[in-house]
Amino acid sequence: MAPLSDASPVRVALIDDDSGLLTVLERRLGALRWEIEVLAFPPDTGHLSALRLHALILNPRLTGLEYIDRVAAALPGLALIVCTAPVTVSVRVKGLRAGADDWLTKPCHPEELVARIQAVLRRRRAGELPPEEVTIEAGELAIRPDRYDAYVGEQGASLSRKEFELLRQLAAADGRVLEREDIYQRVWGYTMARGDRSVDVFVRKLRSKLELISPGWRYVHTHFGVGYRFAAERLGDDAPDVEPAAGAPRQAPAAGPGAGDSGQSSVADAIAAVR
Template sequence: MNENHILLVDDDQELTELLSDYLEAEGVKVSVENSAKAALVRLQSDESFDLAVFDIMMPEMSGLELLQQLRPRLQLPVIMLTGRGGDIDRILGLEMGADDYLAKPCNPRELLARIRAVLRRAQQRPEPDAVQLLTCWGVALDPSTREVSFGSHSIDLTSAEFNVLYQFMQHPGEILSKSKLTETVLHRSLTAYDRAIDVHVSRVRQKLAPFIGEKELIKTIRGEGYLFVRDNQ
């Protein structure tokens, strides 16, 4: 397996030095930028990265703004480092197309685990036997191209959102628990106060809403999880 190359963007120079030491020792190639502007320039010219880690709280340009400028053109997976307890930052990060978030300060082991989970997910190629077009309620999902469309309209989903919808469409009429969804979609286990999967599900709902209208396709089952309503046709 060739070495993964990640870009670390944080204004705390000492922290980025320590972190790159830590990650390099774990076999990850790390490049560092200490400002969002520099990172923006670098990401636009250099496409060799497998993943980027953005700190949200940076002077001049925040990690959120950086992500906003990059998406949706750049498909690079992104992990956001948020201030802990800053739920609004966290949710905004996910809504803008971050793939996961981690509250800072954090144990570097946790960051490494998240990086590996996101990389695994991004590099995952659909198994050949699963390559079949799924269609439910007029929504067509193609696992081979990772494209979702409704009639002639294509629906733009982030990779996590695509995985959520893929899970739902593979298991219509089944209650999927939050912990199972987190494992299959985010490739990590659910932790306490973890709302990442809820945000991804609600984003999928929002993106489908203009096409399917008032119908509630994804139901919340209180205390259990989510259910994708079976299409009986």
């Protein structure tokens, strides 16, 4: 993705075959002096990267939801907005969890779509780190916003965009506990719905990936009933809050903190898998 600045024109690509919508959008975005690329088919991520886009508007009827997941993983800096015919809530949830930043249902007014694109780009701009904060180091971990990943030496964790943003927000909190609702607002850009377990699911995924590259350290700590805190601590130091990795045998819960959260995370993982 191209760096986003007030001086450079916004570059947007559209993957859709709705000629009426495309004609109106091309006219409207052109009036904003944005650069527009209309794509008749979903290109590979290498082609998308070469276009140096700020945002991609796509119709999953042409791309499939797996394309969203693939693009979000390969180009985490690219804003993804879905615009498509009515679908079920479960399909929308899958698309948003795959990496879409926003989802509009057709028929939609072109001005609303433009406003949604601008809102996503504003959130992206507000979330950009200043140059002096490019790398955050903690324990063995180097958190690299320039690569949207975390590293131990040359080994990357292969974080998705949402996983990286979750890690970055926790690490930038300087050891403070972030409440689940606050994390959701920072990472997803919306108010968290009652009962939503997305934060817990993504914390579980993030922990698993960090454990693979840094097994001797713990980074994300649970504060039960509140939220999560980032701190680099060696295993063996007082930290009973880590949940067993997926598939690992569970030990009988000990008294004290840590006994209840892993069960909730298992339920959350199961719900996320069904969705």
